[in-house]
Amino acid sequence: MTSERDRELSLVEHLEELRKRLYVAAVGVLVTTVFAFLFSTDLVRFLLVPSGVDRCIALSPTENFTTFMQVSLFAGIALAMPLILYEIYSYIDPALMPHERRFALITGPFVLALFVGGMAFCYYLLLPNSLKFLLNFGSAVIENQLRCAEYLSFVTTFVLGVGIIFEMPAIIVALIRVGVIPRQRLASARRYVFLGTFLLGALITPTPDPFNQSLVALPMYLLFELGMLISRFVGGPRVAA
DSSP states (O other): OOOGGGSOOOHHHHHHHHHHHHHHHHHHHHHHHHHHHTTHHHHHHHHHGGGTOSOOBOOSTTHHHHHHHHHHHHHHHHHTHHHHHHHHHHHHGGGSOHHHHHHHHHHHHHHHHHHHHHHHHIIIIIHHHHHHHHHHTTTTTOOOOOBHHHHHHHHHHHHHHHHHHTTHHHHHHHHHHTTSSOHHHHHHTHHHHHHHHHHHHHHHOSSOSHHHHHHHHHHHHHHHHHHHHHHHHHOSOOOOO
């Protein structure tokens, strides 16, 4: 007998369900953003640590407030990530087979851990090295004063972006698991993936030096290999009897 969550939905019902899930996620981000705003001063201090300075400058009357709001939104998205992932799972849940639901629930904490690990990796390793290069470049003739809006926008985007990039193993395993891409095809494309990670690393790294680009590219390739390793044990899609 088909359960309520397993029944087929019409297009209108799908759109209504999507609207509901987006609304819940948006409210969650709003709540966590308001909560983060209460600690926004501490958050700004925390994000300034990799630069080696304890203050930055503002050049417009509204810059202080908008910068604090931006940092609070960044923190709100990060704090609301468990809810966002749950809403994504709830939306696709009716389309999943029982074994696929178990797989999704088991990998949920792993996906969240990858996101947090990516942000920590960026904050503690990538940012200090990148900022050291950028802030010291041309220092003999240029005095670098950090503008709060630009610096914090750069830092929050970089940290959040690397956190999302660290989801690569989960994405690879999911694609193989549902049969979108055969594992053998990905395995045969390793050389292109290796080259692609270095090209992507050169694009997203804010510095032109090979050292910092390698700090981004090598972990991305290792994450690809981690996804391939996990997919070996998880296996591909199960064929119905």
